[in-house]
Amino acid sequence: MARSVTTQRKTINTVLAWAVGLLIFFPILWTILTSFKTEAQAINDPPIWFFFDWTLENYSVVQERSNYMKFLWNSVIIAGGSTVLGVIIAIPAAWSMAFVPSKRTKDILLWMLSTKMLPAVGVLYPIYLLFIKLGLLDSRFGLVIVLMLINLPIIVWMLYTYFREIPGEILEAARMDGATLKEEIIYVLTPMAIPGIASTLLLNVILAWNEAFWTLNLTAANAAPLTAFIASYSSPEGLFYAKLSAASVMAIAPILIMGWFSQKQLVRGLTFGAVK
Amino acid sequence: MATAQSRSAARLMMTPAVVLLLGWMLVPLIMTLYFSFKRYLPLRGGDLGWVGFENYVRFVTSSAFWPSVQTTLIIVGGVLVITICLGVLLAILLDQPMWGQGIVRILVIAPFFVMPTVSALVWKNMFMDPINGLFAHLWKFFGAEPIQWLSQASLPSLVMIVSWQWLPFATLILLTAIQSLDSEQLEAAEMDGAPALKRFWYIILPHLSRAITIVVLIQTIFLLAIFAEIFVTTGGAFGTKTLSYLIFQRVLESQNIGLGSAGGVYAIILANILAMFLMRIVGKNLD
Amino acid sequence: MGRITLDQVTKSFGEVNVIPPLDLTIEDGEFVVFVGPSGCGKSTLLRLIAGLEDVSSGQIRIDGNDATALPPAKRSLAMVFQSYALYPHMTVRKNIAFPMKMAGVPEDEQKRRIESAAKALNLADYLDRRPGQLSGGQRQRVAIGRAIVREPAAFLFDEPLSNLDAALRVGMRMEISELHKKLDTTMIYVTHDQVEAMTMADKIVVLQAGIIEQVGSPLDLYRAPRNRFVAGFIGSPKMNIFEGEEAKKHNAHAIGIRPEHLTASKEGGTWKGTVGVSEHLGSDTFLHVHDTGLDETITVRVGGEFDAHHGDTVFLTPEQDKIHRFGADGLRID
Numbered sequence: 001m002a003r004s005v006t007t008q009r010k011t012i013n014t015v016l017a018w019a020v021g022l023l024i025f026f027p028i029l030w031t032i033l034t035s036f037k038t039e040a041q042a043i044n045d046p047p048i049w050f051f052f053d054w055t056l057e058n059y060s061v062v063q064e065r066s067n068y069m070k071f072l073w074n075s076v077i078i079a080g081g082s083t084v085l086g087v088i089i090a091i092p093a094a095w096s097m098a099f100v101p102s103k104r105t106k107d108i109l110l111w112m113l114s115t116k117m118l119p120a121v122g123v124l125y126p127i128y129l130l131f132i133k134l135g136l137l138d139s140r141f142g143l144v145i146v147l148m149l150i151n152l153p154i155i156v157w158m159l160y161t162y163f164r165e166i167p168g169e170i171l172e173a174a175r176m177d178g179a180t181l182k183e184e185i186i187y188v189l190t191p192m193a194i195p196g197i198a199s200t201l202l203l204n205v206i207l208a209w210n211e212a213f214w215t216l217n218l219t220a221a222n223a224a225p226l227t228a229f230i231a232s233y234s235s236p237e238g239l240f241y242a243k244l245s246a247a248s249v250m251a252i253a254p255i256l257i258m259g260w261f262s263q264k265q266l267v268r269g270l271t272f273g274a275v276k
Numbered sequence: 277m278a279t280a281q282s283r284s285a286a287r288l289m290m291t292p293a294v295v296l297l298l299g300w301m302l303v304p305l306i307m308t309l310y311f312s313f314k315r316y317l318p319l320r321g322g323d324l325g326w327v328g329f330e331n332y333v334r335f336v337t338s339s340a341f342w343p344s345v346q347t348t349l350i351i352v353g354g355v356l357v358i359t360i361c362l363g364v365l366l367a368i369l370l371d372q373p374m375w376g377q378g379i380v381r382i383l384v385i386a387p388f389f390v391m392p393t394v395s396a397l398v399w400k401n402m403f404m405d406p407i408n409g410l411f412a413h414l415w416k417f418f419g420a421e422p423i424q425w426l427s428q429a430s431l432p433s434l435v436m437i438v439s440w441q442w443l444p445f446a447t448l449i450l451l452t453a454i455q456s457l458d459s460e461q462l463e464a465a466e467m468d469g470a471p472a473l474k475r476f477w478y479i480i481l482p483h484l485s486r487a488i489t490i491v492v493l494i495q496t497i498f499l500l501a502i503f504a505e506i507f508v509t510t511g512g513a514f515g516t517k518t519l520s521y522l523i524f525q526r527v528l529e530s531q532n533i534g535l536g537s538a539g540g541v542y543a544i545i546l547a548n549i550l551a552m553f554l555m556r557i558v559g560k561n562l563d
Numbered sequence: 564m565g566r567i568t569l570d571q572v573t574k575s576f577g578e579v580n581v582i583p584p585l586d587l588t589i590e591d592g593e594f595v596v597f598v599g600p601s602g603c604g605k606s607t608l609l610r611l612i613a614g615l616e617d618v619s620s621g622q623i624r625i626d627g628n629d630a631t632a633l634p635p636a637k638r639s640l641a642m643v644f645q646s647y648a649l650y651p652h653m654t655v656r657k658n659i660a661f662p663m664k665m666a667g668v669p670e671d672e673q674k675r676r677i678e679s680a681a682k683a684l685n686l687a688d689y690l691d692r693r694p695g696q697l698s699g700g701q702r703q704r705v706a707i708g709r710a711i712v713r714e715p716a717a718f719l720f721d722e723p724l725s726n727l728d729a730a731l732r733v734g735m736r737m738e739i740s741e742l743h744k745k746l747d748t749t750m751i752y753v754t755h756d757q758v759e760a761m762t763m764a765d766k767i768v769v770l771q772a773g774i775i776e777q778v779g780s781p782l783d784l785y786r787a788p789r790n791r792f793v794a795g796f797i798g799s800p801k802m803n804i805f806e807g808e809e810a811k812k813h814n815a816h817a818i819g820i821r822p823e824h825l826t827a828s829k830e831g832g833t834w835k836g837t838v839g840v841s842e843h844l845g846s847d848t849f850l851h852v853h854d855t856g857l858d859e860t861i862t863v864r865v866g867g868e869f870d871a872h873h874g875d876t877v878f879l880t881p882e883q884d885k886i887h888r889f890g891a892d893g894l895r896i897d
Contacts, residue, residue, distance in 0.1 A: 014374040020366065021383035024443065028386055030410065031398050043408040046417065089296065092289030100286035108294065110555045115301045117551035119501050121520040122540030123304035125311065125527045130303070149300040156293060172615050173648035177662035177709070178636040181285050187661075191652040210391040212504035217528070230393040231508055241402055248394045259389030260382050266445075267452045270494060275449050275487050279617045281634055 035245035042241035058246035071229035079208035082147035090155040098163035112153040138220040147208045162196025199265035226251040312537035331538035344522040352499045354435040363446030388444040392504035430514035453487035493554040565717035565749030566591045572621035582773040598760040599770035641710035642719040647702045649694035656690040680708040717749035791893045815888035822864040824885035832878030
């Protein structure tokens with residue numbers, strides 16, 4: 001129940017919260033603003049806030065110089081591919097755990113989660129070696145596989161928690177109605193779980209998009225996604241603030257927007273349903 | 277409750293996920309274990325034979341080991357303290373009635389979706405650069421000498437950057453937990469004459485304890501593995517070498533696979549100890 | 564055709580034995596009700612017949628064919644679930660069409676059957692709505708419609724009315740009974756409500772702890788309950804059962820008398836007692852009488868109005884030929 005509060009208190013809350021919110025958001029805001037400045041204005045002292053010559057030049061320069069579209073495309077393929085592949089593998093597994101639970105289901109779920117905790121750096125070299133042996137180094141396919149495996153536990157968990165909310169009687173009804181297991185999953189379970197599957201896709205695309213250990217260490221020129229694209233700007237020759245900002249905005253914009261849509265799922269996904 | 281048919285179907289459908297993860301876990305793990313007992317230098321002679329526990333001993337006795345443990349603890353501990361304290365305050369603030377709550381939430385959550393390489397670069401150059409950074413401008417405005425953030429105050433700077441990234445996560449989880457608090461409980465306490473501070477201490481904080489534990493565990497696991505932030509800002513210099521970064525350097529930069537693998541085994545053990553606590557909490561929630 | 568035979572069927576979940584060896588035959592066209600308190604195994608028994616659970620041992624035959632190992636889809640049975648189990652993402656039409664789609668029934672035949680089911684169940688106006696937009700009673704009818712179009716050998720109902728409010732329940736009860744008369748197909752109906760059992764069944768199966776306590780027509784069970792459990796379970800209000808001196812007079816360990824087989828009087832009778840609670844319904848008056856010298860509170864039903872209130876003294880007289888006698892083993896003595 002909403003409690004009535006005085007307008008005065010609400011005003012104070014609002015001012016305070018907006019101030020804090022803007023402070024936290026400021027680095028992103030500043031990056032966005034800078035991306036529209038000229039290089040000279042970007043490092044002007046004192047800083048120029050809004051009254052500068054707005055320009056889109058940085059964006060076209062960034063695209064020209066480092067072929068942004070190629071990195072973007074790699075990110076899309078790697079994040080999207082690993083997530084979709086993960087969901088395809090996870091749906092049957094989550095179905096099993098949610099609707100045919102056994103004594104071991106809980107142990108299997110927890111074990112899957114524990115693989116997520118393996119420190120990447122501990123197994124960096126073996127993976128590196130395997131990638132060389134299998135010719136997967138600097139290939140999008142290799143990264144799709146690795147990121148799929150990293151996020152698979154989260155995908156299984158999220159789908160499992162969503163599936164558990166679907167009453168088992170409906171699936172039994174489908175079975176009584178003559179549906180095979182495949183038909184039951186395709187015609188009944190999946191359409192009913194669309195919202196849950198969508199949130200799972202969203203959150204995992206974000207996680208894969210921002211993954212910055214494997215993507216930096218297993219790619220070079222060919223398969224490098226946006227994380228590597230940005231990292232290339234850390235070398236001194238790349239130090240042009242306006243262009244750096246433009247590149248940053250281009251790297252985070254798609255995911256920032258997706259992220260805003262998936263805040264709620266974030267809690268559920270990353271806490272494995274332990275906070276509701 | 278099901279038939280033998282659906283049970284065997286279930287086993288079959290679980291197989292791909294289980295086999296993949298089992299392979300993903302075991303193959304590299306066994307390889308790491310194998311290398312950790314070898315003297316293995318790919319660029320200087322390759323496999324030079326078994327050395328027993330020498331790598332393990334060398335890793336912990338090297339001069340870089342204890343500083344890296346200290347650095348790791350400072351970063352993890354610092355970020356945890358900052359994100360949880362600010363997170364609780366922020367969550368309580370965001371839970372209050374106000375105008376534009378949705379937009380404020382979006383502003384607060386945004387840093388979490390910024391990829392680590394971007395946030396490290398933006399902070400490093402546009403804020404912490406001693407000549408052109410915004411902080412330098414600010415310091416000069418007040419007549420102070422700009423700070424060389426990433427060399428003079430490297431660890432606090434790093435803690436700050438990482439805290440900025442993780443504060444949204446802590447806030448969001450704590451906010452979710454606060455919102456699940458039964459408002460009648462608070463009203464009852466108010467009727468009983470408990471002042472705001474006592475209500476916070478005796479009702480809100482205990483209610484949040486579980487969420488806080490989860491934040492601690494999940495963040496710890498991610499924080500132990502932070503990589504891009506260090507890679508982009510200091511490259512491990514100026515005392516910012518964490519345990520995992522040290523292992524990374526041993527493996528890729530000095531190409532001492534045996535030594536790096538021994539370090540990796542330490543990291544895996546450490547992560548598993550932490551993971552066990554997390555499992556216990558999550559596991560309880562399953563029943 | 565729908566003759567269902569259970570032969571030495573058992574079911575255990577791990578260590579727990581839910582159903583000990585059980586034999587039962589359900590004749591074609593019969594309306595059979597499984598009734599018993601919650602946890603008595605009645606739903607499990609239904610799910611065994613449906614094929615949603617495996618039997619641990621024994622055999623289930625449908626029309627003489629062994630169906631024990633068949634998956635649910637192959638048993639030509641249709642089930643109506645307690646929660647209705649409608650597909651929320653499909654319209655009513657698609658819900659009803661689903662089993663036919665799975666069975667590969669031709670489109671025009673599907674259409675014909677949907678039309679006739681919709682007409683029979685008063686659903687014609689709702690065919691394009693989704694289950695979420697329907698009331699409880701309408702959802703129930705959609706679930707029944709989905710079952711009808713399969714033209715199954717038998718219908719299985721799992722407590723289908725327990726989610727409806729009291730008034731709607733009476734209406735649906737009659738609709739289902741009427742449907743049975745019209746279709747003349749075997750129906751197996753699970754409920755914990757003995758009123759539903761009494762009003763709908765051709766044959767009632769009373770279960771307790773997985774054991775069949777008695778099988779018979781409603782009036783058989785009412786007139787001659789085989790043991791104390793059935794005696795207490797069938798009939799409302801419950802039969803008064805008491806042990807002690809009074810029972811010994813009848814050469815029994817315990818005797819039972821239904822509330823409607825007692826007469827109450829203010830002047831005189833067999834047992835004298837004090838009214839604890841009196842319930843005046845107009846059509847009937849129920850008195851709960853203490854201190855009769857018997858070891859239980861006695862409930863008596865008096866037709867029409869009867870002027871007695873808390874604290875009043877009344878006299879009760881049983882109809883001698885309606886007294887049920889039970890032995891120490893709980894079984895009926897005839």
